[in-house]
Amino acid sequence: SAVISQKPSRDICQRGTSLTIQCQVDSQVTMMFWYRQQPGQSLTLIATANQGSEATYESGFVIDKFPISRPNLTFSTLTVSNMSPEDSSIYLCSVGLGLKGDTQYFGPGTRLTVL
Amino acid sequence: GQQLNQSPQSMFIQEGEDVSMNCTSSSIFNTWLWYKQDPGEGPVLLIALYKAGELTSNGRLTAQFGITRKDSFLNISASIPSDVGIYFCAGRSGGSNYKLTFGKGTLLTVNP
Numbered sequence: 001s002a003v004i005s006q007k008p009s010r011d012i013c014q015r016g017t018s019l020t021i022q023c024q025v026d027s028q029v030t031m032m033f034w035y036r037q038q039p040g041q042s043l044t045l046i047a048t049a050n051q052g053s054e055a056t057y058e059s060g061f062v063i064d065k066f067p068i069s070r071p072n073l074t075f076s077t078l079t080v081s082n083m084s085p086e087d088s089s090i091y092l093c094s095v096g097l098g099l100k101g102d103t104q105y106f107g108p109g110t111r112l113t114v115l
Numbered sequence: 116g117q118q119l120n121q122s123p124q125s126m127f128i129q130e131g132e133d134v135s136m137n138c139t140s141s142s143i144f145n146t147w148l149w150y151k152q153d154p155g156e157g158p159v160l161l162i163a164l165y166k167a168g169e170l171t172s173n174g175r176l177t178a179q180f181g182i183t184r185k186d187s188f189l190n191i192s193a194s195i196p197s198d199v200g201i202y203f204c205a206g207r208s209g210g211s212n213y214k215l216t217f218g219k220g221t222l223l224t225v226n227p
Contacts, residue, residue: 106157
């Protein structure tokens with residue numbers, strides 16, 4: 001497994017502002033992922049962020065709204081841009097480990113509330 | 116897209132009872148994962164399954180990868196109060212696609 005930390009753990013933001021969420025891993029990993037979990041819901045993949053390439057976004061998520069950086073093998077950021085109350089969610093990063101990289105471990109999440 | 120049907124949605128049981136929950140898919144998965152999420156926390160991996168028919172245990176937890184590769188179940192034996200939480204199944208279809216598809220979760224409540 002891996003030790004994954006996220007900053008901030010929670011935040012309350014005003015409509016129209018942007019928030020950057022950081023994800024730090026204690027070992028080098030190729031595959032990192034960003035998920036959104038809306039209140040009372042399951043997890044939805046926003047994008048895959050592999051080092052050395054552009055992030056790959058899932059249907060319904062766009063780079064202008066959720067820009068992602070992956071500067072090295074232990075770190076990634078997700079920015080939630082021009083926020084609205086509908087963006088209030090838990091944002092989670094995960095890393096893919098194992099022989100096939102298909103076992104994902106999650107960070108503790110960032111709880112975002114947009115007023 | 117792929118969908119996972121997870122059932123039951125919620126369960127209320129007495130401490131000491133056994134629990135079973137399952138996920139079914141409309142398509143084949145090559146990997147099944149089971150997670151537990153406590154309030155305010157990220158999901159924690161409980162069991163990972165990689166082969167059809169595989170049966171894996173982790174303490175009081177047992178999970179199986181269905182032979183058809185379209186289903187998986189998780190059993191918890193002799194439940195205790197700290198088993199309370201939301202349990203999610205997740206599947207990966209395989210190849211170069213590492214995307215996980217998640218079930219909607221099973222909320223487990225254990226009455227002491």
